[in-house]
Amino acid sequence: MEENKERTELAIKALSELNELQEMSKTEETIKDNAIEFTIKDVKYRMRLLNSDEKTELEKQTRLKYTELIKDPSYLFRDQWVKVYKEKDIDIVKMDEEILRIKDVWTKLHLQLATVTDEKVIEELKNKIKELKNKMFSLSVEKTNLLQYSIEEQINIFITSYTAYMGLEKNQEDKWVRVFDKHEDFLKSEDNELLNNTYSKLNHMIYGI
Numbered sequence: 001m002e003e004n005k006e007r008t009e010l011a012i013k014a015l016s017e018l019n020e021l022q023e024m025s026k027t028e029e030t031i032k033d034n035a036i037e038f039t040i041k042d043v044k045y046r047m048r049l050l051n052s053d054e055k056t057e058l059e060k061q062t063r064l065k066y067t068e069l070i071k072d073p074s075y076l077f078r079d080q081w082v083k084v085y086k087e088k089d090i091d092i093v094k095m096d097e098e099i100l101r102i103k104d105v106w107t108k109l110h111l112q113l114a115t116v117t118d119e120k121v122i123e124e125l126k127n128k129i130k131e132l133k134n135k136m137f138s139l140s141v142e143k144t145n146l147l148q149y150s151i152e153e154q155i156n157i158f159i160t161s162y163t164a165y166m167g168l169e170k171n172q173e174d175k176w177v178r179v180f181d182k183h184e185d186f187l188k189s190e191d192n193e194l195l196n197n198t199y200s201k202l203n204h205m206i207y208g209i
Contacts, residue, residue, distance in 0.1 A: 036201040040193055044171035045179070047164070047201035054166050058159065061183075065158045069151045078150040085146060095143050099136055106132045160202070161187060168198050 035048035050058060069075045076084070082092045106129060113125045147153050165186035169176040179194075180186040189195060 034205075036205060038197050038201065040197065045194070045197070046169050046171075046176065047198050047205070048167045048169065049205060050163060050167055058162055058166065061162055062155065062159055066151075066155055069154060075149070075151050075154070078147055078152045081147055081150050090146065092143060092146065095139055099139050099143070102132050102136045102139070106136065160199070164195075164198050164202050167202065168194075 035046045037044060037046040039045070085092055109125055109129050109132070113122065113129070116122055116125065144153075148157075162183055165180055165183045166178070168179045168186075170179050180189070
């Protein structure tokens with residue numbers, strides 16, 4: 001009974017996060033360039049942001065996916081995974097704290113770098129900043145790998161892949177047409193060059209990465 005209550009509370013929390021994600025996606029409309037073109041083997045492609053109808057479809061499919069995941073007892077929420085790892089002496093909370101600590105030091109070094117003129121000191125600071133960035137990245141990757149099967153992370157993955165599937169188009173007889181007919185076709189694709197370019201352009205448009 002207690003376990004069911006906990007899972008219900010986590011489901012409500014995750015649903016709240018999902019609503020926040022969908023609200024954030026609306027800010028995409030403020031992006032000046034809504035598409036990025038690229039060419040692979042003489043074929044012109046573009047990754048564009050979704051229109052209003054597509055965003056509605058994405059929201060519908062995301063909620064269906066969310067419902068599917070929470071009904072499956074083999075899928076755990078993020079907080080449940082944190083407890084499981086804790087029992088195996090893997091502390092996700094401490095990893096978060098360490099990432100924040102490193103980020104704080106990294107920020108202070110950046111501020112310090114802007115105030116010094118000595119070339120030797122500048123080089124030392126740059127090396128320290130690079131080292132901290134690598135540590136932060138390594139910890140973030142480790143944490144992501146540990147939590148990749150959480151319901152929240154699976155939802156994030158689904159949203160990204162479904163957005164990529166709907167927004168990826170190719171130029172065919174001077175018309176832009178969707179590359180894949182179905183989301184399942186996109187997921188089954190083994191064209192790594194196309195997929196890598198697609199995700200790269202999507203991340204750039206949304207996150208500036």
